[in-house]
Amino acid sequence: MSDQGAVEARASTGVPGLDEILHGGLIAGRNYLVRGGPGSGKTTLGVHFLRVGEPANNLFVTLGETAEQLRDNAHRSGLPLDVVPILDASPVDAEGGSEQAYNLLESWEVEGGTVHDRIVEYARNHAPQRVFIDSLTQLRYLTPDGYQFRKQVLSLLRQLTANGATVMFTSEIGAAGSDDDLQFLADGVIQLTRTDGGRVCTVSKMRGSGFFEGGHHYAVGDGGMVIYPRLVPEEHNRAFAQESIGSGIAAVDKLTGGGIERGTVTVLSGPSGVGKSTFGAHFMQEAAKRGERSVIYGFDEGRATFEHRLARIGMPIQEMLESGALAFEYIEPMSYNPDRFALLVRDAVERRGVRVVMLDSLSGYRQSIPGKEMGTRIHELTRYLVNMGVTVILVNEVKSIVAQEPRATDDGVSYLADTIILLRYMEAEGELRKSVGVLKKRTSDFEKSVRAFDITEDGIRVGEPMRGVLGGAGGGADRFAPAGAGHGVD
Secondary structure (H helix, E strand, O other), X not given: OOHHHHHHOEEOOOOOOHHHHOOOOEEOOOEEEEEEOOOOOHHHHHHHHHOOOOHHHOEEEEOOOOHHHHHXXXXXXXXXXXXXXXXXXXXXXOOOOOHHXXXXXXXXXXXXXXXXXXXXXXXXXXXXXXXXXXXXXXXXXXOOOHHHHHHHHHHHHHHHHHOOOEEEEEEEOOOOOXXXXXXXXXXXXXXXXXXXXXXXXXXXXXXXXXXXXXEEEEEEEOOEEEEOOXXXXXXXXXXXXXXXXXXXXXXXXXXXXXXXXXXOEEEEEEXXXXXXXXXXXXHHHHHHHOOOOEEEEEOOOOHHHHHHHHHOOOXXXXXXXXXXXXXXXXXXXXXXXXXXXXXXXXXXXXXXXXXXXXXXXXXXXXXXXXXXXXXXXXXXXXXXXXXXXXXXXXXXXXXXXXXXXXXXXXXXXXXXXXXXXXXXXXXXXXXXXXXXXXXXXXXXXXXXXXXXXXXEOOEEEEEEEOOOOEEEOOOOEEOOXXXXXXXXXX
C-alpha cells in the first residue's frame, strides 16, 4: 500500500463532530493522547472510541476505576460497555486483594505481573483493534524517574500499535508533574477544557493529517459527548444566481435601489421598539411567497409572541409557518454556544435548503458568545452564509444615533454589512415619528432620502421623503444625512 493510502486509512472516534475536526478521523494504527482535568469528559470520549467497529475486539485498560464502576457509569450515560473487554490494572482489584497492589508497586523492569507486561500479553493473545488506557498519569507513580516512565510508555505504545491496534490514552491536567513527555510521544493530542464560557475541545497535534484548529465547544450528557466543530467559512462555497430580493413594500424597495441582493448581509439597525423585526419579517415573507425556504432565529421572543404581533398588523405569517416555507426557531441564548448554533444553521442551509436567514437579534445572539468573541463569531457565521448564497438579515439594536457622530451598530459589525437600513425616532413639527433610510449599500446606488413610516393594522405604511430640519428623539436638533453609496459609518 502506498503512503497516501496509509494516510487515508481512518479510524472513527465515534464522537459526533470530532471526525470532522480531524478531517475524517484518527489515522489507524497510531496512538493519541486525550488530556484534560477531572470531569472534562476524557473517559466518555474513550468509551465512544471503544464502541466503534467490533467492540468485543477492543480493550479498555483502567488504572483508576474498577471494571464494575466503569460499566455502571457507561450504562447510566447511555453508552453501554457490555461487550467491551476491560483489563482492570488499578492498584486495588475489584475484590480488594493485595497481590495486585504489590505487583503494581514494583518496577516495570521486574519480570512478570507488571502493568506493562499484562497489557502487552493481552494484546498478543487477543489482538485488539482499539485500546483505550485511562489513565497513563497513574503509571508515572510506579516508575522511579521520568526517564524510566518515558521509556516504558514508549515501549508499550510501540508494541500495541505494532500489533495492529489504534491506541488512545489519557492524562490528567493539573496532576503532579507535567505531561509534556506524553504529548511528545503521542501521534496526536486532543485537549478537553472546562471554561467559564463552556466546554472546549482543542486539537494541538495530529501527525500525518490536517485538522481544524482553534477551540470547538462540546457537551457531555445523556447519550455521551457531542462536539460542535467551529465554523470555517472558507471551507464552504456554493454557486448562486445574482438577483434582488424585495420587501413587498414599494417605498422600501425604492429606498434600497430595488431591494437587497442574494448572498449579501443586511443590517436593520435602530433603537428598541422602532420596528426592526417587523421590517425584517416583510423581507422573509416575500422570500417565502416566492417559494424560498427561509428561517428566522429568534433570540428575544418565542414563536407565539412573534405570530401574534405580526397578525395584529395583517401579515399572514401563520400560513407560511404552517406550510414550511417559513420557519421560526426560538433560540435560548444560555442553552447554546456559538458552535452549536452554527451547526444548527448549517443543517438548515445544507440539508433543508434554506435561502434566507434572519437573526433577531444580535443582542440576543451576543448572550451565547463567551468573552469578547462577538465580532469573530458573527464574522464566521455571516461569511459562511454569504459563501453559500444565503441572504442574511441581522436585526441590531442601538442606544442612539446622532448625526454629529453616526453609529450604525454598537458592536462594530457594520463592516460585515452590504446594506444598512437605519430606523429611528424623529421629531417633526412637534410630533414623535418613525423614519427609515439607507445608510449604506455596497452593491448599487440607493435613495438618499429619509421617509417617515407607521406600523398600522394593515401593515407598514411608508410615506414620501421627509423635508426640513429634524431632531433626534431624546437629543438636540440634527439633520439626518445618509452617507453616499457604498459608504457608511460604524
